[in-house]
Amino acid sequence: MLQGRITASVGLNVAKLQDEVCRHLASILVDNAPAKWLQQQDLTFLVGEEERAEEEAFEDGLVAERLKEDVLEQKGRLQRPVAKDVQPPDPDIIRVLRGHQQPITCLVISPDDKFIFSAAKDCSIIKWEVESGKRLCVVPRGKKGTEEQQAGHTAHILCMAISSDGKYLATGDRNKLIMIWEAATCKHLYKFTGHRDAVSGLSFQKGTHQLYSASHDRSVKVWNVAENAYIETLFGHQDVITGLDSLSRECCVTSGGRDGTVRIWKIPEESQLVFYGHQGSIDCIQLINEEHMVSGADDGSVALWGLTKKKPLAVVRQAHGTHGSHSLQQPYWISAVAALLNSDLVATGSHSANVKLWKSGEGFRKLEPLFDIPVVGFVNSLKFSAAGDFLVAGLGQEHRLGRWWRIKEAKNSICIIPLKRKAGVADSS
Amino acid sequence: MWGCRVGSASRSCLLHIPSSLSLPDLSYVSFEELLQMQNGMGMRTHRVTAGKKTAHPAPSRVFSFRPLEMSAKKRVPFLRRVVPVTKKVGRDPRFDDLSGEYNPEIFLKTYGFLDSIKKREKEMVQKQLKKCRNVEEKEKLQQLLRRMELFECWCSRDKPGREQQGGLGLQRFTGFSLNLPSLSSAAEKRKLELAEKYAELKRSGKLESFLSKKRKRNAIKDKRRLPSQKSL
Numbered sequence: 001m002l003q004g005r006i007t008a009s010v011g012l013n014v015a016k017l018q019d020e021v022c023r024h025l026a027s028i029l030v031d032n033a034p035a036k037w038l039q040q041q042d043l044t045f046l047v048g049e050e051e052r053a054e055e056e057a058f059e060d061g062l063v064a065e066r067l068k069e070d071v072l073e074q075k076g077r078l079q080r081p082v083a084k085d086v087q088p089p090d091p092d093i094i095r096v097l098r099g100h101q102q103p104i105t106c107l108v109i110s111p112d113d114k115f116i117f118s119a120a121k122d123c124s125i126i127k128w129e130v131e132s133g134k135r136l137c138v139v140p141r142g143k144k145g146t147e148e149q150q151a152g153h154t155a156h157i158l159c160m161a162i163s164s165d166g167k168y169l170a171t172g173d174r175n176k177l178i179m180i181w182e183a184a185t186c187k188h189l190y191k192f193t194g195h196r197d198a199v200s201g202l203s204f205q206k207g208t209h210q211l212y213s214a215s216h217d218r219s220v221k222v223w224n225v226a227e228n229a230y231i232e233t234l235f236g237h238q239d240v241i242t243g244l245d246s247l248s249r250e251c252c253v254t255s256g257g258r259d260g261t262v263r264i265w266k267i268p269e270e271s272q273l274v275f276y277g278h279q280g281s282i283d284c285i286q287l288i289n290e291e292h293m294v295s296g297a298d299d300g301s302v303a304l305w306g307l308t309k310k311k312p313l314a315v316v317r318q319a320h321g322t323h324g325s326h327s328l329q330q331p332y333w334i335s336a337v338a339a340l341l342n343s344d345l346v347a348t349g350s351h352s353a354n355v356k357l358w359k360s361g362e363g364f365r366k367l368e369p370l371f372d373i374p375v376v377g378f379v380n381s382l383k384f385s386a387a388g389d390f391l392v393a394g395l396g397q398e399h400r401l402g403r404w405w406r407i408k409e410a411k412n413s414i415c416i417i418p419l420k421r422k423a424g425v426a427d428s429s
Numbered sequence: 430m431w432g433c434r435v436g437s438a439s440r441s442c443l444l445h446i447p448s449s450l451s452l453p454d455l456s457y458v459s460f461e462e463l464l465q466m467q468n469g470m471g472m473r474t475h476r477v478t479a480g481k482k483t484a485h486p487a488p489s490r491v492f493s494f495r496p497l498e499m500s501a502k503k504r505v506p507f508l509r510r511v512v513p514v515t516k517k518v519g520r521d522p523r524f525d526d527l528s529g530e531y532n533p534e535i536f537l538k539t540y541g542f543l544d545s546i547k548k549r550e551k552e553m554v555q556k557q558l559k560k561c562r563n564v565e566e567k568e569k570l571q572q573l574l575r576r577m578e579l580f581e582c583w584c585s586r587d588k589p590g591r592e593q594q595g596g597l598g599l600q601r602f603t604g605f606s607l608n609l610p611s612l613s614s615a616a617e618k619r620k621l622e623l624a625e626k627y628a629e630l631k632r633s634g635k636l637e638s639f640l641s642k643k644r645k646r647n648a649i650k651d652k653r654r655l656p657s658q659k660s661l
Contacts (some may be wrong), residue, residue: 164624271500273497274498309495309496
């Protein structure tokens with residue numbers, strides 16, 4: 001009893017004694033110490049060497065690694081080091097798909113990386129096949145008389161989302177409508193009304209058919225597409241909401257434009273987390289993993305955010321440089337950001353004639369530039385494929401929200417940019 | 430374990446036992462047994478029963494960098510609160526508690542310096558009036574001068590009354606053997622004022638003009654009282 005008390009009061013952590021000499025001493029202690037006290041200590045280091053080798057083999061096994069990854073993904077801390085292996089692509093392998101008459105406003109890639117859905121200012125939606133580059137379906141703009149027969153949008157489509165099983169496609173336009181389409185056939189299914197101003201952000205919760213929508217009326221609405229039902233509305237933004245994104249958790253993140261805030265909406269708890277510290281109007285946002293996101297603003301700054309800090313973890317000012325005459329230098333607006341899921345690769349787009357790729361540092365505390373991909377026009381939308389094989393950019397002659405500038409040399413098209421990895425590196429996904 | 434004797438009061442405050450509880454004499458109980466008792470009850474219940482508000486430690490300043498958490502169900506007002514600008518609330522020193530109670534003596538003392546300034550200004554206006562050639566300007570200056578004189582007269586008229594009261598007050602407080610004068614009634618006050626006015630008018634030499642004006646006014650008033658010629 002006395003010995004046990006002495007060791008406890010001295011604070012000897014037996015589990016830390018890993019050295020051979022210390023192990024010897026520890027074994028002496030173990031022999032003499034009382035049974036009850038021994039039970040409370042961690043004595044795995046005293047296990048024989050053979051058994052330890054078996055354990056290590058198990059740990060190296062793929063199953064364990066996969067499980068570890070899953071746990072990290074759930075926690076939101078998974079960061080696959082992909083960025084260092086990505087190489088700048090050759091200009092001749094970049095494919096340009098043309099079909100829209102007017103600038104492209106938004107696009108989504110189907111979860112199996114086979115199809116791309118794009119929408120433009122001519123209120124049409126086109127479904128493309130990635131491999132061949134062919135147009136599979138075209139949903140033209142809706143005409144005044146034929147609303148029942150031929151459903152279509154009558155105003156600019158500002159946002160799109162596709163469910164994670166590839167079944168439903170949702171599109172939102174400036175006429176306060178959200179249209180639900182069947183992704184496989186492009187057939188119109190439902191129409192969601194309720195917003196009081198243009199619908200500017202849409203996102204499905206991963207793994208479910210719950211849809212989040214954000215609008216210029218400063219509210220976020222939750223819908224269930226499978227049951228064609230409206231669930232609830234959330235308030236908090238002080239200015240128009242410019243972007244929305246969500247992952248598998250029941251929460252979504254929105255960027256608030258001129259009110260300078262990024263908000264995370266925790267739907268089951270009916271609360272919001274407010275982040276600020278970005279100057280200028282925050283125009284686009286994407287989640288990198290469950291706990292980190294990247295946003296772009298119209299003062300040219302790109303910021304990385306973490307859930308625990310109200311200010312951004314890393315900010316890069318004037319990411320795309322400045323333009324204008326000598327005394328009136330204005331930073332290029334960041335019109336689109338994209339992040340490869342659960343990795344450290346970030347892409348930003350503006351009208352500075354290139355798409356920039358960035359590498360986020362350890363713990364998302366830094367943002368370093370990697371290389372540029374030359375494109376011509378306004379990059380109105382950027383999306384990474386699920387596997388990280390290619391990056392799709394939606395280009396246009398004008399900005400997706402207005403006609404402040406017009407680049408005549410640009411073509412209204414979709415660019416598929418394959419991302420090559422360095423040879424000899426196995427793709428872990 | 431040590432078995433030493435400690436005063437029950439000091440021990441109870443060490444162990445957060447509320448003094449309201451009537452405890453048996455704990456002075457001969459060893460510390461080890463006391464600790465065991467406390468462990469049995471638990472620190473949290475101890476703290477709560479001892480009357481401390483929460484069992485949790487106060488939030489440290491470390492958490493100030495976390496994002497603000499708010500309710501997502503409250504509607505946002507139409508006008509955006511961009512910069513918190515507070516409306517400038519005007520303060521009326523007459524009705525504000527900050528100015529304190531009005532004390533005429535203190536007020537006159539502190540603002541007594543204004544009398545000299547007013548005198549100087551009056552002299553300036555008089556000089557300008559002498560120099561001035563323009564008829565309109567002369568009229569304006571004359572009006573200004575008249576206003577200044579009236580104001581001076583009004584101010585000085587109030588002062589003697591106050592001084593009198595002040596004098597009376599002083600007399601009241603110095604010694605009880607003095608014959609205290611009776612507090613003058615309103616009629617007597619008016620008489621005093623009238624006497625003063627007479628003295629002043631005589632001094633300045635305007636007595637005749639003042640008296641004639643007064644007689645005329647009284648005559649007109651009396652004429653109104655008399656029956657008119659029409660009624661006859």
